[in-house]
Structure formats: C-alpha cells, structure tokens
Amino acid sequence: EDKVVQSPLSLVVHEGDTVTLNCSYEVTNFRSLLWYKQEKKAPTFLFMLTSSGIEKKSGRLSSILDKKELFSILNITATQTGDSAIYLCAVRRAAGNKLTFGGGTRVLVKP
Amino acid sequence: NAGVTQTPKFQVLKTGQSMTLQCAQDMNHEYMSWYRQDPGMGLRLIHYSVGAGITDQGEVPNGYNVSRSTTEDFPLRLLSAAPSQTSVYFCASSYGGSQNTEAFFGQGTRLTVV
Secondary structure (H helix, E strand, C coil): CCEEEEECCEEEEECCCCEEEEEEEECCCEEEEEEEEECCCCCEEEEEECCCCCCEEECCEEEEEECCCCEEEEEECCCCHHHCEEEEEEEEECCCCCEEECCCEEEEEEC | CCCEEEECCEEEECCCCCEEEEEEECCCCCEEEEEEECCCCCEEEEEEEEECCEEEECCCCCCEEECCCCCCECCEEECCCCHHHCEEEEEEEECCCCCCCCCEECCCEEEEEC
C-alpha cells in the first residue's frame, strides 16, 4: 500500500520567515510526486517532480525530490499572509493515475 | 473553460437518506476520481475511473457507488447516509494513460449527515 507522510502537521511563522515542508513516501514503482496548495476550497497545483535533484521553482516557492531517500521538500521564502494554507503532497505510481495524498501541513503566516 | 464542476456545494442529509453528488469536467480527461477530506487526514480516495464504463474502488469505498457513462460525468452516490460520511468531497480529473500531468479539482461539496 502506498504511503505518504508529511511533517510538520502544522506551523506558525511570521511574515518574512522561510518555511520548509517535508514529504516522505513509500510507493511501488514511483512515477511522480505532486505538491498542492489548499486555501479555502479546491487544492491548486504547485509542482510535479519526477527526477531527483532537479529543483522546481515558482517565485518564492521551490521544491526538490530525493528518490534515493524517498522524500521531497517544499520551501517558501519571504513568507506572506497569502501563503497561509494547507500544503498537500501526493505520489503517483507508474501504473495508473491514482494519487495517494499525505495528511497535509497547515501553515499560518502572521503579519 | 469551466474545468471541474461539482454540485451541490453544501448538503445536509438525514441518516439513511440517499443522494448523488455530481461531477462534470470539460477537459476531455480520461481519469476521474472522488476523494473525501476529513480534518487532519488529507485526501482519501473513494472511487476512480480510467475511462467511460470503467470504475474501480479506492481506499475508502464502503457506502458509495459510482458509474461513468460518459467521459464528462462521474457521479458519486451515497446509498444510505451515515454520520461517518460527514466530510468534504472533492472530485478530480486528469489525463490518463501515459500522460503524467497534474489533477484538477472541483470546488468541493460539504456534506453533513445528521
């Protein structure tokens, strides 16, 4: 059974801080790892990672995958109150398109 | 382009009632799925479909039925609602087969069973 564990469960930071979120996984025949941001409603897509060591970057957000140690991190620099959300990590195996999600990390950025 | 559309947005049911949550996508995606989200538990897969006429169970299928008669629609039926089914339900779609792309989510249905 595929398994995804995210840490920490939640954290509170102040604007301008840097945040590092962790996602570890166990999956048969790994295909890709995806990060989503969920504010009030639907999760919105951030990154998809398929190869180790290649950083994906979008503005103040970046993510990297380590397929040997089976984890990924999501970094948010110079945090803003608009970064407050639940961040979800999911993995997809080679056969099929099912996504297995972790429990999420709730981030609260205070002004 | 509407993306993934879910209806209703909110619903209150009495224990034992049945209902159907609707999901439609206009992106010609082969793969569609239903998740439920409970506090602190992320998204758990209920049922999924790899194309019209093909459905399969996910992690938590008990108490739910699905069908996929068209590429666009993937309704989720609650057969006899129970308080344990109080949750937020999300429908998602993506390209299937060898295409490794992101999944798009609907806005969710908040269901309360009393």
